[in-house]
Amino acid sequence: MIVNIARKELKSLFASPMGWIILALLMFGFGFLYLDGVNKYFEVMSGSIRPAERQGITIFVGQNVYGAANFLMTVAIPILTMRLISEERRSQTLPFLFSAPISLTEIVVGKFLGMVIFLGILVLYIFIMLSSMNIWADIDFGYLIGNSFGLILLIGSFCALGIYFSSLTSQPIIAAISTFIALFAMVIFGNFTASDPGHWFGHISMSKHFQSFTRGVIDTSDVIYFILFIVTFITLTIRRLDSDRLTG
Template sequence: MIINIARKELKSLFASPMGWTILALLMALLGNFYLTGVNKYFEVMSGAVRPAERVGVTIFVGQTVFGIARYIMLFAVPLLTMRLISEERRNQTLPFLFSAPISLTEIVLGKFVGLIIFLSILIVYIFMMLITLNIWSDIDFGYLLANSFGLWLLLGSFSALGIYFSSLTKQPIIAAILSFISLFALIFLESMFASDPNHWFAYISLMKHFQSFSRGLIDTSDLIYFFLFISTFLTLTIRRLDAERLRG
């Protein structure tokens, strides 16, 4: 049943102009930064005389693309999650979901999985774009895989938080604004507490736990953090809908 709901959400994304528009804009922006990164690499490396100053093309271009991707998604994901539940409430179709022979867990997970599949298209696009560097240079596939996996977890966290806020209101715009503000705070918490990196506020920063992936490493503690973050907000969403169903 989760797969059926995910398929329905995925079809609705591609059936709406917004889904195609967001996908096209993101691909165009990421493609532009990829070309910018390649051109800048040749400009910088042509002036680096000493071998110690040279940087691998994978890291140089990868940092540019993955670095901008996480901030672009900060704006895109709230726009995609805002309608997942709030629109059901606004259109008064949420009671039909409550009365359907499926659990709230299946409903929430189905919507989450559908959105993740949609966002995975962009991650695959980024990965395929970067491996074209292998045509004329040896690249670090491990670095690309770690960054892609880290970005996938980061977008999963964005989506889980966005779905939760979508469950709180029947106004999609309000849900998008709340999601953006919360994600913005969670991303830049580490910068706010740069003077005290051991502060627990700095530790819950999403970007702090993405850093190891951005260096081409996979840290177990970061995997646990993202898993707990995603499961926490999906659980909160399920409880929010369950409380609403009990109230009738």
């Protein structure tokens, strides 16, 4: 049943002009960053830089693309997730959803997976785009795999938070703004405390936990952080909907 709900969400996203517009804009943005990174690489590396200071093209171009993913997803995901549940509440179809022969867990997880699979297209697009450099240069596939895995976890965390805020209100715009503010705070404040590794906010900052992936390193503690973040907000969403179901 989870698969059917995820498939339904994917169909609705591809049937929506908003889904196509956001997907196209993000692809254009990542493609521009890729081409800009390649051009800058040849400009910098063909200059008077010393051999010891030269940098591999995978890291040079990859950090240009993956480094911007954090911000771009912070803007795009609140717009995509804002209608997942709030639209059901606004159109008063939530009681019909509760009466369906499926559990709330299946509903929430299905919607979550549908959104993650949809945005996973972008991760695959970035990986293929950067892998194409292997035609004319030796690239580090381990770096690309680490960044892609981290980006999937980041997207999953953003979507889980977006679904939760979507379950709190009947106004999609309010859900989008609330999600954006929460994500922006977790990203920005994490950067502000980067100079103090022991600061408590650094331990809950998604940008800090994403940094190891941007270096191509898969750290178990960071993976656990993102998984716990996703599970926490999916659970909170289920409990919120269960409360609505019980109160009628």
